[in-house]
Amino acid sequence: MTTTVHPSLWQRARRPVLSVLLALAWLMLQQSIDPGNLLTACVLGWGLPRLLTGFLGPAAQPRAWGRAVRLAFTVLWDIVVSNLTVARLVLHPRSAPQPAWVRVPLTLKQPTAQALLASIITMTPGTVSAVIDEDQACIWVHALDCDDAAGVAADIDRRYQQPLMEIFG
Incomplete structure (x- = not known):
């Protein structure tokens, strides 16, 4: 008997490129890298892809x-x-x-x-x-x-x- 391992929400929600782009977009919109904006950019970059996992669908994996x-x-x-x-x-x-x-x-x-x-x-x-x-x-x-x-x-x-x-x- 084989068991199927289902990825956890944490594993499915990882989108590092999207996270980085969201954080950079926030910093560019704010035109500031003060500690408050850096913290907000990190929270948005980490949180939004995880919050929107159900809406984003499977991540595309470019090969080339x-x-x-x-x-x-x-x-x-x-x-x-x-x-x-x-x-x-x-x-x-x-x-x-x-x-x-x-x-x-x-x-x-x-x-x-x-x-x-x-x-x-x-x-x-x-x-x-x-x-x-x-x-x-x-x-x-x-x-x-x-x-x-x-x-x-x-x-x-x-x-x-x-x-x-x-x-x-």
Whole structure:
């Protein structure tokens, strides 16, 4: 007979990255590292992830940190380039953007990775992820200017979805 060991609330609630980010966010918002703010940051960083365990779901475990860093730089670069492109579209008097809905097939299975893909798309100016359609295994993206929907879908897959698959497995 085998026994199953269930993790305690303490073990399930450990999210060190979230704890550190919460503490740093508190300190940045307060713009002070006096002892009171340091104590508050530690309490928030330790307590909030444990208090919200039931709402957060299982923690995602990235497998390729180097790939995650490269993806972050790719996203930052794309945000800068897209800002310039959208500014040109909006400010140029003769521009005629062609908005379109783009269906991007989802190969990501993990919910955290899917949510991250939707967030990346939305953070990039000129595109907004509207719906993750689980029945059709796709994400619907609205593009401000799109003359090649298949090309946009392939670009999203190559630049964001494939790296996320490497990161989250």
